Amino acid sequence: MLIEDGFPGQRMLVMPRPRVTAALARPGTSHLVVTDAGYFPEARAHGLVRASGAPQSIVIVCTRGRGWAEVAGTRHTVSAGQVIVIPPETPHAYGADDDDPWTLWWLHVAGRDLEEFLKTAGLTAAAPVRELSDVYRVVALVEEVVQAMERDQTIASVLAASGAAWHLMALLCSERIAGTPQVSAIDQARDYLRQHVTERVSIDELARLARLSPSHFAALFKQQTGSSPLRYQTHLRMSRARELLDVTNLAVSVVAERVGYTDPFYFSRQFKSVHGVTPLQYRGQRKG
Template structure:
């Protein structure tokens, strides 16, 4: 990949312009692809908004004490000091655009995008395609450049926001909080028979989806988790009480003492009658 830059005003190389008479204008856009160290520092920032969307490598953001990595983005506000540093010789690439206009602040608010904050949207081919469509419009430079570029810029921001939401949802789904009601039921009633269907219904999920989500969150299937919990409780009872093995087996949910003993030995290496030795 090669670096490319496109400017709305062909005679203005930087095109650092604040627009107030139109809703949204793309001043310039492009892609940076570099494999050597560099530092960009603008103490007074720019007059427009600056979007940076990483797709390869990483950049240090010393003013934020953060690193921006592939799939992440940041928006710099007009007038904000901007500094980013590449300190290695690895391949690095990011797409960028500068936008201005009286409607930009409202658009960013509608997309829940704050300036000066790193977001994780993931690397999206759909977003990259929109950037290349944006580049094409700057190449064609027909009478509809400005409205077409504005529409694509808005579309890019919306797709990035949706990507952020999907990433946040994925992280939430893989958190035990997503299965908190069924986990609470297991911990409260582990000694009775609990079906995966009952647990899935609590979380309003299909059995297959719940089982996959439970394993992703807890590292075990629901039934294996229940067995482990029963056996761990049995171990505690053997250590802390003078209950018989039969009584403990029944307490944790096993009517068959022999079956309980086999499970216990499989987990702890010794039968319950010899634990602790």
């Protein structure tokens, strides 16, 4: 039996339909509106069938595992690093692989620019699956949408979500253009780590997104940065912690939490290993 949602750790936002109608008529958001968005980690038994399609276009980014999508009667396999874009009013079904269920970031979009985006990107019912050259950036934009919708449903948040979605659709269009310069997998990984400072990201996850083996990815990363991916992220976290210690009066335990550490004592040890002093000693130093 297929499960539509309810996965541990999921994030799912749905805009009330009267607000969608208002946003589609409002200057600034009428070009593109996000009606639904979310994140489903390791979505075992996930799946959905829409015999008549959906009023919006559906964008699904697979970052881990595998799945399938049947669009307009044709079945496609989907794996990590690929995106599915289903046009509006198109019959479809999709689901997770039984043995290696996918992890998804997804959103539904509508608006007067949508048709032009789909046409330019070449994403049709006959060709709904695309290999992504910059998975990190695409995921970051979907997450930006989710974060905006999680804040509240004010005009400002709706605008922020629309802007990120517009950027995402433009990125999908640009990936289709021949000769577009490709950012290296390691540059993409560094950007991803900068955008996910508070999350513990594994080498396996980064390697999957880069479509490299973990050992090859780790070797390339160290060759180009002089550091392992996890050490690189630790330095990013400590840089952010240093900033919070400099410009706020937050307790060290709160600073630790803000940069992704649940254990303030472990955070202090990590901070000292990077800076040579404890967080409190650092805060007491004269600077400037």
